[in-house]
Amino acid sequence: MPSPAAPFNIVLVEPEIPPNTGSIARLCGATNTVLHLVRPLGFSTDDKHLKRAGLDYWQFVDIRYWDSFEEFLAAQDELRLYFFTTKVDRLYTEVRYNPGDFLIFGKETKGLDEEIIAHYGDRCATIPMPNPNIRSINLAMSAGIVLYEAIRQRDATNLFSE
Numbered sequence: 001m002p003s004p005a006a007p008f009n010i011v012l013v014e015p016e017i018p019p020n021t022g023s024i025a026r027l028c029g030a031t032n033t034v035l036h037l038v039r040p041l042g043f044s045t046d047d048k049h050l051k052r053a054g055l056d057y058w059q060f061v062d063i064r065y066w067d068s069f070e071e072f073l074a075a076q077d078e079l080r081l082y083f084f085t086t087k088v089d090r091l092y093t094e095v096r097y098n099p100g101d102f103l104i105f106g107k108e109t110k111g112l113d114e115e116i117i118a119h120y121g122d123r124c125a126t127i128p129m130p131n132p133n134i135r136s137i138n139l140a141m142s143a144g145i146v147l148y149e150a151i152r153q154r155d156a157t158n159l160f161s162e
Contacts, residue, residue, distance in 0.1 A: 006100035008150050009034045014107040016042030023140035029060040038066045083124045085112050086136050092125040097150035108139050
């Protein structure tokens with residue numbers, strides 16, 4: 001098991017909207033979380049909207065780029081991967097996160113591919129949205145909700161292990 005100091009990882013698979021990625025980068029910098037960007041990206045990484053959303057914090061963010069989702073998957077331990085989608089019933093709070101885990105989110109317009117959800121169904125979770133008129137929440141908001149649950153669990157575990 002990784003040490004409690006191991007960072008969490010947020011993975012954005014083919015993100016499309018620069019301000020979302022910029023906001024998530026800022027979140028990652030603030031929490032010492034590694035940000036993984038899986039190509040193709042729907043924007044240039046020097047996009048002014050991307051930079052503006054991250055403001056002047058880019059030098060504090062550990063960003064890793066992957067040329068494809070297959071390349072990313074080949075380099076990871078499958079048991080460390082958690083996928084987030086609106087297409088399952090398991091709540092994100094039911095997952096037991098450990099430092100070093102990868103929190104994986106799909107693109108804004110389509111989410112994760114159906115094949116990914118089918119293959120990793122036991123590793124998928126959702127954020128509940130009681131209003132049936134709203135199909136999803138913002139990607140940056142979703143990443144923040146899930147990451148802070150993982151951090152809460154880690155910190156609660158560390159309090160009892162001292």
